[in-house]
Amino acid sequence: MRITAHAKVNIFLKITGHKEGYHTLLSRFMRVDDLYDTLTLIPEKCETFTIEGCGDIPTDSNTIYKAFQILQEYTGSKKLKHFFENHKVVVEKHIPSQAGLGGGSSDAAAFIRLVNEVCSLDIPVETLAELGSRVGADLPFFIYNYPSANVSGFGELVEAFEEETLPLELFTPDIGCDTALVYKTFKQHLLNDITLCSFTGWEKYRSKDLLELIADPVMLNDLYAAALIAYPELKKRAPESWFFSGSGSTFFRIKT
Numbered sequence: 445m446r447i448t449a450h451a452k453v454n455i456f457l458k459i460t461g462h463k464e465g466y467h468t469l470l471s472r473f474m475r476v477d478d479l480y481d482t483l484t485l486i487p488e489k490c491e492t493f494t495i496e497g498c499g500d501i502p503t504d505s506n507t508i509y510k511a512f513q514i515l516q517e518y519t520g521s522k523k524l525k526h527f528f529e530n531h532k533v534v535v536e537k538h539i540p541s542q543a544g545l546g547g548g549s550s551d552a553a554a555f556i557r558l559v560n561e562v563c564s565l566d567i568p569v570e571t572l573a574e575l576g577s578r579v580g581a582d583l584p585f586f587i588y589n590y591p592s593a594n595v596s597g598f599g600e601l602v603e604a605f606e607e608e609t610l611p612l613e614l615f616t617p618d619i620g621c622d623t624a625l626v627y628k629t630f631k632q633h634l635l636n637d638i639t640l641c642s643f644t645g646w647e648k649y650r651s652k653d654l655l656e657l658i659a660d661p662v663m664l665n666d667l668y669a670a671a672l673i674a675y676p677e678l679k680k681r682a683p684e685s686w687f688f689s690g691s692g693s694t695f696f697r698i699k700t
């Protein structure tokens with residue numbers, strides 16, 4: 445009873461608007477094949493829902509626990525409660541936190557997919573994605589588990605993009621980027637300047653071609669400029685000609 449929870453990068457990320465307190469976006473998400481956490485369900489009597497391996501993240505704020513609560517509420521069955529009185533969740537963390545790699549979201553999505561199977565919940569993937577989106581905006585991409593996808597809305601519209609994943613080299617400086625702060629900074633300083641026509645058709649390009657064609661990390665990712673305002677020290681750590689993932693702080697490039 446084990447599952448891998450892969451990291452993602454945002455090949456490009458363009459903000460398309462703002463509503464209901466959230467930003468809407470168009471982004472190409474790509475799974476990172478060689479960076480993942482693992483989640484294992486291990487038989488053991490547990491007085492409360494038990495997660496091991498997530499360092500000092502309190503259970504209540506762990507995305508895995510939030511996913512459990514949402515599944516429990518949705519199914520309304522005692523099956524899940526009983527299962528987790530007799531199993532603990534052990535996480536082997538490899539994806540750095542606050543890094544724009546979606547580690548917390550990927551863990552929660554992998555947990556939902558694994559529990560759906562192990563507990564024979566038979567919940568269709570579209571419903572799992574909807575339930576997942578209540579944990580975080582990035583969850584639906586990880587629930588569908590496509591190698592590459594165009595993602596829009598707040599993150600809930602996920603369309604598979606036919607291409608192979610790219611071999612990626614990552615660099616995560618020791619600066620944690622708070623997603624909410626980066627979005628808030630974007631709204632304050634940059635939202636008024638978005639030009640929707642500047643990225644028309646980007647979603648049709650293969651990721652490799654788009655990275656070559658656009659090449660500029662600031663143009664490719666709208667949140668990069670916001671992250672540079674919120675975390676000015678990022679500028680010194682940015683390697684020349686690398687790209688920026690999500691709300692940061694990870695830089696990436698195609699392995700040569």
Ligand SMILES: C[C@@](CO)(OP(=O)(O)O)[C@H](O)COP(=O)(O)OP(=O)(O)OC[C@H]1O[C@@H](n2ccc(N)nc2=O)[C@H](O)[C@@H]1O
Pocket residue numbers: 454457465466467468469543544545546547549579580581582583597598599623624627667689690691692
């Ligand atoms: C930026 C992206 C790009 O893939 O991820 P990261 O790079 O941080 O991993 C996502 O849009 C992040 O998704 P996720 O990390 O799940 O964000 P959430 O926990 O849902 O939201 C954290 C906070 O960010 C802001 N937020 C998030 C998503 C969104 N579309 N608009 C927003 O304004 C909201 O203030 C929200 O309270």
Ligand SMILES: Nc1ncnc2c1ncn2[C@@H]1O[C@H](COP(=O)(O)OP(=O)(O)O)[C@@H](O)[C@H]1O
Pocket residue numbers: 498501505506507508540541542543544545546547548549551552621623691692693
């Ligand atoms: N299972 C989890 N793994 C990682 N971070 C988690 C988890 N559950 C909750 N969090 C919290 O989520 C925050 C950022 O999540 P993470 O997915 O690592 O960042 P990002 O959104 O930049 O990819 C962290 O501050 C961390 O405390």
